[in-house]
Amino acid sequence: MSIRARITDGSVRLGSVQALDRVSLAVEPGQFLALLGPSGSGKTTTLNVLAGFVTPDSGTVTFDGSDVTALPPHRRDLGIVFQGYALFPHMTVAENVGFPLRMRKVPRSDRSTRVREGLALVGLEEHADRAVATLSGGQRQRVALARAIVFEPRMLLLDEPLAALDKQLRDAMQLELRRLQQRVGITAVAVTHDQVEALTMADMVAVMRDGRIEQIGSPRDVYMRPATLFVADFLGEANLVPVERGQLAGFGRLGHDRTGQAVVRPEHVTLHRDGDAAEDGELRARAAVEEISFQGSRTRIRARLLAPAGVELTLAEVPLAGLEGVAPGREVELRLDARDIHVIAAQPSAS
Structure with a gap:
């Protein structure tokens, strides 16, 4: 399942900081959008508005045309991968992946099948019974991805998903993550400050600065035809x-x-x-x-x-x-x- 997600004129004030200033963007079904910008640019706040962790002071959030602005996170049916992966250390790999299915009261027999399918999708079917503490960083990242998509969410949100990995592994995982998203066909939004990561993974890139979107376009467009001097200097x-x-x-x-x-x-x-x-x-x-x-x-x-x-x-x-x-x-x-x-x-x- 994939959806069209839209933020229209979203504004968020956090204390004395205008974290988002009338941000509007749309993510098409099956599209991968990267939110790119320096620290404090508003990219994580934008992701949190989509997730429902932050309610905008003004503006709306819609999924397939339905207003979800006031809907809490657990009712938005989203898969989320956090920067630190947030895996349960006392559970095995299979138990971690199966956790969202258990919370949704999926029958045990169906749960086992879907966990196997999820682990096969990320190449970890032989690690089902291992403790997550014994896995490498790249393997943990795959477990977090499998857990995020195993229940067939409407959209996948990723908060700096590769930040904890070393450069060589990060470069490899950029391509793996992109292939996985395309194979599943899910709408995805990722936060990153890494320009190469954004250009490699995304169909569309939104470059943010001071709570606003400076430019949104294909990776080639924002790199070759930057709209502002900030975008030109920030991208490469x-x-x-x-x-x-x-x-x-x-x-x-x-x-x-x-x-x-x-x-x-x-x-x-x-x-x-x-x-x-x-x-x-x-x-x-x-x-x-x-x-x-x-x-x-x-x-x-x-x-x-x-x-x-x-x-x-x-x-x-x-x-x-x-x-x-x-x-x-x-x-x-x-x-x-x-x-x-x-x-x-x-x-x-x-x-």
């Missing part, structure tokens, strides 16, 4: 280069007359030696290399444009071939494709 690494009436500082004309800040991602800037043939659509600028950092699969380079003064760019060379002889102080040519450039329009000054 962004070079912000001035644009004046279609002229990109140091590089030349972009083919329009907009004025603002161009978002130039490091992976879209390439380094060339003098005499290298240019491709159609490439813009070029002269720069001096200031810093080179080897980072394993890539080399990160910081360079300063020769004109105009003061404009710095970071670029990531992948693959690493062709960097022989490039060193700090060396003059080089930087190139980028105008089609990769997104301009955030200058905001009119207050009068």
Whole structure:
């Protein structure tokens, strides 16, 4: 089962803090939405409003068009995975997964079947009788997921579900969690402050700041076409280069007359030696290399444009071939494709 969930003009004040300020969002059936933002941005409060742990001071919450704003959490039929997993240490893996079924008075025979199916879904059927204390972090996370979906909830809510894992395991679990959500077909909303996690797992990403949604869109849209400078800077690494009436500082004309800040991602800037043939659509600028950092699969380079003064760019060379002889102080040519450039329009000054 999957539902359409919507918050309309939701506002929440917690003490002196405006935790949510007229937030509106919709999650379509079977969709995975990531709430992304720094601490204090309102993402966890938004999740708690959907869960029913927090009642908005104003605004509404609807599931499939029905108003559930005043409905308590236990009547919303939601699966929830908390950051610390909240497993029962005195129970076995199977008993933990079966707990929500027991609370719903599902007959024992049906319960056993559904627990086996839930554990098979997360690849832990052979661990049914183990104590949760003997499991690894990744295995505990799978138990928490199985427990959250075993009773076929209307929606799955995840609060920093991978935060307790080390980086290597977290990277693997991002893909596993996404595959599981797609296999079950459940509507899911996850809170995260990890941009890679959000972009990897979600169909849609809502970037939050100071209790508001700065931008909501597909992972590609919010990364490639950020709506604000905050989104551009928060999602990955962004070079912000001035644009004046279609002229990109140091590089030349972009083919329009907009004025603002161009978002130039490091992976879209390439380094060339003098005499290298240019491709159609490439813009070029002269720069001096200031810093080179080897980072394993890539080399990160910081360079300063020769004109105009003061404009710095970071670029990531992948693959690493062709960097022989490039060193700090060396003059080089930087190139980028105008089609990769997104301009955030200058905001009119207050009068």
